[in-house]
Amino acid sequence: MNSVPQPAAIRYHQLNNLTASQIAAIRSIPGHDQAEVVPIQATRPASMFLDQDYYQREQKKVFRRLPLAITVSAMLIEPGSLLAHDDYGLPLLVVRGRDGKVRVLLNDGEHKLATQAGVARGEAFEALEKVQHLLLELPSKEAGGLIWAILNPNAKPDFSHLNDEVLADLDALELGQQYLYGHKTFEVASNWKQINEPFLEGYHVQRLHANSVGPLFADVPTVVTQMGDHIRQTSGKIEFAPGGLENERNIHKVITHAYMVFPNTVVITSPYYMSLMIIIPTAVGESRVNYHMLTLNPADNPKSQALYQTSYETVLGVFGNEDFKAAEWCQKGLQSGALDDIGKVYSGLECAIPMQYDTLDKYLAANDSASA
Ligand SMILES: [Fe+2]
Numbered sequence: 001m002n003s004v005p006q007p008a009a010i011r012y013h014q015l016n017n018l019t020a021s022q023i024a025a026i027r028s029i030p031g032h033d034q035a036e037v038v039p040i041q042a043t044r045p046a047s048m049f050l051d052q053d054y055y056q057r058e059q060k061k062v063f064r065r066l067p068l069a070i071t072v073s074a075m076l077i078e079p080g081s082l083l084a085h086d087d088y089g090l091p092l093l094v095v096r097g098r099d100g101k102v103r104v105l106l107n108d109g110e111h112k113l114a115t116q117a118g119v120a121r122g123e124a125f126e127a128l129e130k131v132q133h134l135l136l137e138l139p140s141k142e143a144g145g146l147i148w149a150i151l152n153p154n155a156k157p158d159f160s161h162l163n164d165e166v167l168a169d170l171d172a173l174e175l176g177q178q179y180l181y182g183h184k185t186f187e188v189a190s191n192w193k194q195i196n197e198p199f200l201e202g203y204h205v206q207r208l209h210a211n212s213v214g215p216l217f218a219d220v221p222t223v224v225t226q227m228g229d230h231i232r233q234t235s236g237k238i239e240f241a242p243g244g245l246e247n248e249r250n251i252h253k254v255i256t257h258a259y260m261v262f263p264n265t266v267v268i269t270s271p272y273y274m275s276l277m278i279i280i281p282t283a284v285g286e287s288r289v290n291y292h293m294l295t296l297n298p299a300d301n302p303k304s305q306a307l308y309q310t311s312y313e314t315v316l317g318v319f320g321n322e323d324f325k326a327a328e329w330c331q332k333g334l335q336s337g338a339l340d341d342i343g344k345v346y347s348g349l350e351c352a353i354p355m356q357y358d359t360l361d362k363y364l365a366a367n368d369s370a371s372a
Pocket residue numbers: 198204205208209323
């Protein structure tokens with residue numbers, strides 16, 4: 001008797017799939033009526049979003065020194081796939097070899113391989129294999145569902161910045177095993193840090209997103225955990241209650257994880273997908289955001305296809321028309337000089353923003369020999 005193939009069961013993340021650290025953070029979320037804001041008053045000068053010299057120091061001491069996310073593993077699934085990438089201002093070729101290993105090559109000089117942006121296969125890869133040994137390879141690593149590289153051919157391959165704790169979290173979320181539903185690039189007329197800021201706090205959600213996703217979230221502080229240079233926020237959604245979490249079939253229906261992998265990579269969970277954004281400075285007041293929507297289950301039937309398409313359009317609208325537009329307005333405000341005297345002020349609901357800037361300050365203060 002022939003058996004009819006059954007569709008694979010739909011998978012969700014449950015509390016017990018997560019790391020001990022993630023579980024402890026979730027367990028520490030108070031009920032919404034118990035949430036308390038710890039007051040802080042932190043300020044940062046407007047110049048850090050406007051000043052060309054500051055921008056150059058960030059480029060040198062952060063973006064040419066630390067491992068940076070280049071793209072998601074899901075962009076380069078098959079051996080032999082090839083991605084041309086020049087968003088960071090260096091012409092890169094990201095290649096998954098026939099051995100399955102990813103290499104990041106500097107597509108520079110006389111052996112420059114002509115490729116169109118995007119993923120190529122076949123001929124481009126054949127040509128690359130011939131000249132690969134002539135191209136300079138940058139230190140790179142594939143971990144946590146992302147491809148990371150240090151954009152300095154003279155750098156030691158030191159990836160300790162991506163510590164075990166943050167990688168264990170990303171692995172528990174199975175970022176490396178997810179399906180890429182869609183990706184989109186946004187050009188945003190804002191300093192990169194201004195774009196990062198709303199992903200470091202929940203305070204704006206009820207306000208900026210009042211007419212879209214705001215009602216799904218509670219107006220309470222997030223549980224902020226520093227993991228080396230990185231920041232994890234764990235928060236209860238509107239229907240969150242502290243009891244019975246181990247029985248939730250889909251933990252991301254009641255809680256949200258938001259990661260800022262320093263300096264510029266954002267991971268945010270939603271009930272049926274995850275958002276992964278790489279926020280790339282292209283000039284002091286301009287950035288490129290590479291958005292990716294990842295799903296734990298394939299879009300292999302009309303129902304999931306419809307759910308993911310609706311989600312994709314919603315999330316692109318929320319980020320593109322609300323968060324990124326707000327970043328552009330804020331950047332304009334900064335450029336007007338209105339905040340030159342007082343700087344930007346951060347409250348207790350935004351405490352992770354000054355944390356991120358303390359980390360940035362640490363790298364900007366490092367001496368040149370450490371950043372060579
Ligand atoms: Fe937002």
